[in-house]
Amino acid sequence: MTRRLSALLLVPLTLLGCADAASDEEAGPAADAPMPAEASAPAPARSVTIVSPAQGDTVPAGAVEVTLSAAGLTILPAGDTTANSGHHHLFLDADVSPAGQPIPAVENSIVHMGDASSSFVFENVAPGEHRLIAVVGDWQHVPLEPMVVDTVTFVVR
Ligand SMILES: [Cu+2]
Incomplete structure (x- = not known):
């Protein structure tokens, strides 16, 4: 990493x-001579952050709401070809799919937020430790390159 x-x-x-x-x-x-850090920064670095659940959080059993934020790009609906845009994808207890290929959809595990939303609710998440990965994919669901990704682990009690 x-x-x-x-x-x-x-x-x-x-x-x-x-x-x-x-x-x-x-x-x-x-x-x-060393350049000042702020010299002609092209575009801000692209990033995605899992706002909640936060890393290490313990949450009640049942529905788990995930909220995301993105920086350096625009979150738009799937299919919108605007440059430097994409939509959120979630991998709950699943490995990230291969780069360069469309992200699959797996109910309650690999989710496309193709309506450009920044929150999603997983229903009936089992007690125990879980790993959640957020990946921004482009208009045709292919992960952005370089990968825009964030990972947290959280516990459902
Ligand atoms: Cu997608």
């Missing part, structure tokens, strides 16, 4: 470095 994250962070830094070198070719040694 950590290795993957640092690989993602390297990409924009590399791009910034190239742009800097190209535009300041005659600036001499100053061109090698």
Whole structure:
């Protein structure tokens, strides 16, 4: 996970470095000076957060409401081809489906929030520990690349 994250962070830094070198070719040694962190940040990083249940939460048995937030992209209904958009998907006690392929739908386990909603209620969640993964998929349900994902574990008592 950590290795993957640092690989993602390297990409924009590399791009910034190239742009800097190209535009300041005659600036001499100053061109090698560290750039301020806020320099020409292209688009904000895309992320999804499982707001509730929060990591480690204990919730009552029965219906479990999941709420999500996303940043750096627009959540739109499935089928909308607007650039930099997608819709939420949930994997309850299921592994994330393969990258580059449409996410399947499995009742009470793999859920498409294709109406652009940011909350979903799982009914009759069994007592015990559960793992919930949120993934933003594009208009045709393929996970965004790089993957926009969040994971929590929670306990139903
Ligand atoms: Cu979908």
